[in-house]
Amino acid sequence: xxxxxxxxxxxxxxxxxxxxxxxxxxxxKVDKTYDYYNNSILSLYKRIDNISRxxxxxxxxxxxxxxxxxxxxxxxxxxxxxxxxxxxxxxxxIDVNNVNQQSRNATIEEAGEIVKYxxxxxxxxxxxxxxxxNQEAVLNQYLGRAKANNEIDESVSCGTIHKIQGQxxxxxxxxxxxxRNTSGRTYDWIKNNSQLINVGVTRAQENLIVVADKKAIDxxxxxxxxxYALVDYVQKNGTxxxxxxxxxxxxxxxxxxxxxxxxxxxxxxHYCSVQGSRLERNVKVLDVFPxxxxxxxxxxxxxxxxxxxxxxxxxxxxxxxxxxxxxxKRIESDKIKIQLLRSKGIASISVPNPYVKHYEFIRxxxxxxxxxxxxxxxxxxxxxxxxxxxDI
Numbered sequence: 484x485x486x487x488x489x490x491x492x493x494x495x496x497x498x499x500x501x502x503x504x505x506x507x508x509x510x511x512k513v514d515k516t517y518d519y520y521n522n523s524i525l526s527l528y529k530r531i532d533n534i535s536r537x538x539x540x541x542x543x544x545x546x547x548x549x550x551x552x553x554x555x556x557x558x559x560x561x562x563x564x565x566x567x568x569x570x571x572x573x574x575x576x577i578d579v580n581n582v583n584q585q586s587r588n589a590t591i592e593e594a595g596e597i598v599k600y601x602x603x604x605x606x607x608x609x610x611x612x613x614x615x616x617n618q619e620a621v622l623n624q625y626l627g628r629a630k631a632n633n634e635i636d637e638s639v640s641c642g643t644i645h646k647i648q649g650q651x652x653x654x655x656x657x658x659x660x661x662x663r664n665t666s667g668r669t670y671d672w673i674k675n676n677s678q679l680i681n682v683g684v685t686r687a688q689e690n691l692i693v694v695a696d697k698k699a700i701d702x703x704x705x706x707x708x709x710x711y712a713l714v715d716y717v718q719k720n721g722t723x724x725x726x727x728x729x730x731x732x733x734x735x736x737x738x739x740x741x742x743x744x745x746x747x748x749x750x751x752x753h754y755c756s757v758q759g760s761r762l763e764r765n766v767k768v769l770d771v772f773p774x775x776x777x778x779x780x781x782x783x784x785x786x787x788x789x790x791x792x793x794x795x796x797x798x799x800x801x802x803x804x805x806x807x808x809x810x811x812k813r814i815e816s817d818k819i820k821i822q823l824l825r826s827k828g829i830a831s832i833s834v835p836n837p838y839v840k841h842y843e844f845i846r847x848x849x850x851x852x853x854x855x856x857x858x859x860x861x862x863x864x865x866x867x868x869x870x871x872x873x874d875i
Contacts, residue, residue: 488525491558491681493648495523539563545651547572549721550684550691557712557728558681573690576718581662581696588669589617590660593694594625597656600692602634608653611641612683614673618660619643644679647686655687659695659710663702674708677728684713693717744802747839748788751800754849760792768820771796772827780819798830798852802839 497504497520504520507513516531541564543551548565550572555563577600581590601609611626613619622641629635661670673679684691695714704711712725748764755762766789768781775781788800801817817833824831830852838844843858850857 486525486528488523490523490526490529491554491678493645493678493682494526496645542567544568546570546685546687546691547689549574550687552721553713553716553725554681554684556725557709558677560727570689572687572721574717574721575690575692576697576714577692577694578697578718579694581660581699584662584664585621586617588615588660588665589621590658590662590696591621592696593618593658593660594621597622597658597694598625598629598635601636601639601656602629605636606654606690607636607638609636609639609656610647610650610652610654610686611639611656611658612644612647612686613641613658613660614644614676614679615660616643618658622658644683648682651686651688653688654690654692655683656692656694657683659693659700659714661699661703662696663699665699665703667703670703670710674704674710677709680709680713691717744836744839747802747834747845750845751788751790754846755790760790760797763789763791768823771799772823775823781823784816784820786820796829798832798849799824801831801833802836803833804836 499520501520504518508515508518517527522530539559539562541562543555543563543565544567545551546568547570548568551563551565551568555561555565577596579590579592579596581592583591585591597611600606611622613622619641626635626639626641630637630639659673661673693714697714697718700711700714707729709728712728716723716725748762751762764787766786768784768786769776771786771789772781786799787802789796790798790800799820801820803817821831832848832852834845847857847862851862
């Protein structure tokens, strides 16, 4: 099965009530992990399967370089390839003082400034994005009046973020419609919705304009969210480095699930039987190296798994959970075992817990150990995961 998508883009719109989903899950005993209301198929599988490889379609073509650099730093771990982009892209922040509201989340000042800016600069091919339907209504009022007076081009349009996904325009204007009267809950809804911000930014081909009450955002924000980062980045004309977003991240985690370890050892036992070797689990160091009986550093330690060719140990496996990467005593203990194995000329393989069910990786790992042909791309993420603990 191949899933194609981007968890940094908008999720599908679910058209039934959340309570309906809860009732169905209870009725059919569906685990909350599979909550259809709050997950897309892609986000679900990235949560339950954090091992299968992600293939990033890395070349970006649409946006000017300064525009897409925000999303590249914030949402794509700087992995997008921007070498094919010819346009530099322009950024602009229009700072307003939002004090008048036609209705909730509908700021008159922003609507007026946006229409004035479009008219003054005679912009065409413009789409104005706002997260709020009430602001969309206000903007369309102002746009309709300006178009009737021939002040702006007919190509200028407006809508919520969901109306523009898959679309692109020469100029994108983001109307945040936030004021000092905006509730913390409303701001949290926007700041934590990284998909909304990313989609809005990545629709712009040449110009990205953000219209916001900067003082209001300074008050509402803790200075670490995606919207604040965008406003700051645009205000500084793309000259600042911004940290990666903490929202919507799916990283490889740690797991001590013995079920997966059991599956790993079953797989390895089968592999060894085919290869004419055998695997033993939880082997004392002294059973492998009886000559180390006077070595106080190792006499109480054991290896998680040892592959034997006849009676000769060939490869040692260590299954590493969280403590192996964070606990200083455990790290030092592992180093002692690794150094011992190196002195004996025996291969040592540290396998992070999430990788124990990654059968393709294990198979190619054994090919690598034997000096055969293997898929090098499989080890890129593994190497970054184990860092300086790399033993192979």
